[in-house]
Amino acid sequence: MIATILSTASLAALAAGAGVAQTVHVPEGSGNAVRVVDATTGETLRRIEGVQAVHGLGGAPGVPVLVAGSFAEIERDDAIAAEKPAGVTADEHAAHHKKPERPIGPADAGISLLTVIDAESGEILRRIEVPGAVHHTEVSPDGRFAVATHPAGGGISVVDLHATMVTAFVPTGNMPNYAVFGSDPSIVYVSNAGNGTVSEVDLHRSIVRRNMVAGEMPEHITIDPSAGALFVADAESGRVLEISLESGEAARSFDIGGQIHGLGLAEDGARLIVAGRAEDKLVSVDLADGTMTSAPLGPEPYRLTPVAGTGTFFVSSRAEPKVWIVDAATLAPTGEFSVEGEGHQMVALP
DSSP, rough: HHHHHHHHEEEEHHHHOOOOOOOEEEEEEOOOEEEEEEEEOOOOOEEOOOOTTTTEEOOOTTTOEEOOOOOOOOHHHHHHHHHHOTTOHHHHEEEEEEESSSSOTTTTEEEEEEEEEEETTEEEEEEEEEEEEEOOOOTTTTTEEEEEEEEETTEEEEEEETTTEEEEEEEEEEEEEEEEOOOOOTTTEEEEEEEEEEEEEEEETTEEEEEOOEEEEEEEEEGGGGEEEEEEEEETTTEEEEEEEOOOEEEEEEOOOOOOHHHHHHHSSSSEEEEETTTTTEEEEEEETOOEEEEOSSSOEEOOOOOOOOOEEEEEESSSSSEEETTTTTTTOOOOOOOOOOOOOOOEEO
């Protein structure tokens, strides 16, 4: 069923623009659910429950599924039980999912789960075993691939969403943190917080094509394919690096100050918005001349997601169970809503 949905949607996904976001999906971490809210008002439309310790959530405009990653590891018997489709006996399912002789990923890795969710209905379609706790996930623009970062495992799981299975584990570096796609749906960029690099990964070949030096502790990243630029939050140093995708080298550095976390581009690509977690602020960087403006927001602005067509960003707090709706031009909050747990990797969809 998933393969049919995705194969018919792939071309549409590639052709789809961002459009105007209608909903924002907010993973609630320890709340074990994904909250779906109205993109304009923040009003809760529904909650998708049964997604344990959901931290990563990947999706893309025109792609009909979301992929949620759990930061918790579980026992194999629990994983088998969680994956069992309706109408299949426990014995049949256990036989189908017997422990592989040569598991994908590090030999000592634990088991965690990716959950494939119907983006429109919220129905859980499939659960997929992956080697170890998942920090972030991402879905390719054409809906073919999903990737999950494993900080303790030093690499990423590559999932073929048409086959709904892990096809490769690609070692990228110490403590892989975040992943982002550009315009090529077979290339993903992965930040490695433990060794100060960003890896460019070819998903068809399951290889790292090159590593780019990216500060001391690169965490969140965002990309502007039209400008050939990757923006990297060097979290502890409080700066953002702009890396040229052509040369693989840092073209500019923006000193934000204090520990930083989430970042995202304004819809016109002219400004970069950064969450200053340690100093309770948002910072807007004018990419034409590098000038910066800031505005207070707290406590602890954390995850930051642009909401297409609305002129806003959604920003979660790490200290309190809430999300702000922030005007991208003024950096002023125009509303907020409560969540259960913590707001992590949010996804805005048309």
